[in-house]
Amino acid sequence: MHLDQISTFVAVIESGSFNKASAKLFLSQPTITHRINKLESELGISLxxxxxxEVQLTQEGGIFLNYAKDILQSFQESLTKIESLKSEPSINFGYGFSLKLFMINNVISSITSLNHNTCYNFTAIKDVDVVSNLLENKIQIGFTRELLENDYLEFHLISDEPIYTVAGKKLGLSGNSKISFEKIIDENFIVPSRETLQNDFFITYLEARKANIKFRTNDVEIQKKLVIEGYGISYFTKENIIEEIYNNSIVPLQIEEFANISSPIYLAHRKDINNKMLQNIFDVLSKSIYKKKVITV
Incomplete structure (x- = not known):
């Protein structure tokens, strides 16, 4: 019997169905089914x-559910106590690939003054993986552009960055006047990988109009390089291209359909956060970067 089987069982009951649990845990439905079947096989009962x-509990399942919740709660409490015993406390941060400069320019400068005895670990991950990493306690604080519904997590809007549609100077497009999207629809486009941002507005817009998405990448530096070399049109937050705009290697375009488009950044953490050090970090980040705003999903 494994913790992932127990947590999956609880998630199925709380969600009401295998399908909803699959969406909640960001796991495939066959994986959910396999874990439940394995758990029932090991226990020798039907849960x-x-x-x-929808699913319903058997009599045995109802009894086991109470113990399953106790097991998960005890496991989380043990992790908290073990963490507190470490001579060098550590906090694990996870952030989406597109947020590297945001982390460097905003997060690191905000937290390093809090506690010099704390070890901070930073890991770049897919935005959609922030949820699973938080639930599995691989990270304690996550940063993502994706607002993902989950009963056990809170999301806080801490920044909302303007988006710039840009082309390399070599492409020969002018940014001096407003143009419609139809004027550039025949150009090549460079976008983040779908696995990086599942709910990306621009990708959805381009795909709906059958625009030519020529390149996909989860590396913002490669994305910029392709634009600068004239391989297509792309989009960035200003923080990612401010140097290139200054040296005139990238031209911001005034696309009418994309006016006033912005990209939010959310700080995410577990609702049951009870570590004072984590709470202090969360408070500092919420106040120093933007303003604390709980997002209800």
Whole structure:
């Protein structure tokens, strides 16, 4: 019996169905089914009555559910106590690939003054993986552009950055006047990988209009290089291209359909956060970068 089986069982009951649990945990439905079947096999009992749209607990399942919740709670409490015993406390941060400069320019400068005895670990991950990493306690604080619904997490809007549609100077497009998207629809486009940002507005817009998405990458430096070399049109937050705009190697375009588009940044953490050091970091980041605003999803 493994913790992932137990946590999956609890998630299925709380969600009401395998399908909803799959979306909640960001796992495939076959994975959910396999974990539940394995758990039932190891226990030698049936925990659930499977319906077409929802599941119900068997009598044995109802008894086991209470113990399952106690096991998960005890596990989380043990992690907290073990963490507090470490001579050098550490905090693990996870952030989306596109947020590297945001982390460097905003987050690091805000937290380093808090506690010099704390070790800070920074890991770049896919935005959609922030949720699973938080739930599994691989990270304690996450930064993402994706607002992802989850019953166990809170998301706080800490920044909202303007988006710039740009082209390399070599492409020969002018940024001096407003133009419609139809004027550039025949150009090549360079976008983040879908795995990086699942709900990207621009990708959805381009795909709906059958625009030519020529390049996809999860590396913002490669994305910029392709633009500068004239391989297509792309989009960035200003923080990522301010140097290139200054030296005139990238031209901001005035696309009418993309006026006033911005990209939010959310700080995410578990709702059951009870570590004073984590809470202090969260408070500092919320106040220093933007303003604290709880997002209800």
């Amino acid at each position: 659930l009555v499977r319906g077409k749209k």
